[in-house]
Amino acid sequence: DAGVTQSPTHLIKTRGQQVTLRCSPKSGHDTVSWYQQALGQGPQFIFQYYEEEERQRGNFPDRFSGHQFPNYSSELNVNALLLGDSALYLCASSLDRGTAEAFFGQGTRLTVV
Amino acid sequence: QKEVEQDPGPLSVPEGAIVSLNCTYSNSAFQYFMWYRQYSRKGPELLMYTYSSGNKEDGRFTAQVDKSSKYISLFIRDSQPSDSATYLCAMSGFDGGTSYGKLTFGQGTILTVHP
Numbered sequence: 245d246a247g248v249t250q251s252p253t254h255l256i257k258t259r260g261q262q263v264t265l266r267c268s269p270k271s272g273h274d275t276v277s278w279y280q281q282a283l284g285q286g287p288q289f290i291f292q293y294y295e296e297e298e299r300q301r302g303n304f305p306d307r308f309s310g311h312q313f314p315n316y317s318s319e320l321n322v323n324a325l326l327l328g329d330s331a332l333y334l335c336a337s338s339l340d341r342g343t344a345e346a347f348f349g350q351g352t353r354l355t356v357v
Numbered sequence: 358q359k360e361v362e363q364d365p366g367p368l369s370v371p372e373g374a375i376v377s378l379n380c381t382y383s384n385s386a387f388q389y390f391m392w393y394r395q396y397s398r399k400g401p402e403l404l405m406y407t408y409s410s411g412n413k414e415d416g417r418f419t420a421q422v423d424k425s426s427k428y429i430s431l432f433i434r435d436s437q438p439s440d441s442a443t444y445l446c447a448m449s450g451f452d453g454g455t456s457y458g459k460l461t462f463g464q465g466t467i468l469t470v471h472p
Binding site for chain 1: 361363365388389391393398399400401402403406445447449458459460461462463464465
């Protein structure tokens with residue numbers, strides 16, 4: 245049973261560019277959440293997708309947007325990249341059924357130069 | 358004040374020691390409590406998941422939740438060098454009708470177990 249998979253593993257972008265990160269949830273999971281983890285910090289919630297809709301959002305600007313597809317996979321898009329967007333981006337999948345148990349992918353390390 | 362406070366350490370212990378990791382929180386709506394282990398440059402791995410107050414044991418790991426004190430703990434018995442990692446506490450709650458999917462994390466505690 246494949247767990248949560250993310251692509252790409254590493255990415256280097258220039259300030260001002262746009263980036264798209266991808267996530268495939270654990271088999272059977274219908275909910276995908278995205279987190280940003282800066283070095284030495286805990287992950288910070290960006291947003292959550294369920295039934296192809298953004299259901300909940302953290303304190304992140306509109307430059308951060310996402311999408312969920314009918315097969316439950318998801319994308320995170322970041323526009324107008326800033327140096328401060330450099331971080332590990334984590335995708336977590338869960339079941340929308342009375343549990344908060346969430347499983348994470350290995351992350352995408354984004355470096356903005 | 359952060360919603361979840363976790364001592365970042367670092368914590369260094371000899372092999373075989375009992376390790377105690379702790380988090381405090383301020384949001385009374387939190388009902389689900391998790392501990393994750395994160396190796397360097399990897400994603401967090403779910404170790405323990407508990408609902409409400411009480412204890413839960415899984416092998417060498419024991420999780421405790423005290424909702425009255427807003428305090429959670431993770432104990433690791435007979436610690437091994439392979440336990441060296443960052444340990445993150447995370448919490449979630451059903452917050453006035455929104456989903457309980459959002460996790461709020463502590464900063465993480467860096468643990469080193471030396472042979």
